[in-house]
Amino acid sequence: MMKAKLNYLVDALIGLAFLISAGTGVLFLFMGSGGYHGGAYSAGVAFLGLSRWVWSDLHTWASLIMIAGVVLHLVLHWNWIVCVTRQICSSPRPRVRREEASQA
Numbered sequence: 001m002m003k004a005k006l007n008y009l010v011d012a013l014i015g016l017a018f019l020i021s022a023g024t025g026v027l028f029l030f031m032g033s034g035g036y037h038g039g040a041y042s043a044g045v046a047f048l049g050l051s052r053w054v055w056s057d058l059h060t061w062a063s064l065i066m067i068a069g070v071v072l073h074l075v076l077h078w079n080w081i082v083c084v085t086r087q088i089c090s091s092p093r094p095r096v097r098r099e100e101a102s103q104a
Contacts, residue, residue, distance in 0.1 A: 017066035
């Protein structure tokens, strides 16, 4: 597989997992805790026919997939990260004009 296509697929996976994780996270803000002790004894808070537990599992798995995708993304771009970090962290050398060098 071409590297560009692999990067695209990894980034698309990260983006999709982020949207699912963020969407379910926002959903939890509006669903409330669901009952006594954070939903441990809830009567069945549901949204779109899915219980809070299903949404929680979806949120957890999407987040884990996103983490794995980011790690893979970093591995695929490691050489670029190292190269740019070296460029940023290296001390710039002062430029000396030829005229100044010949006068010294």
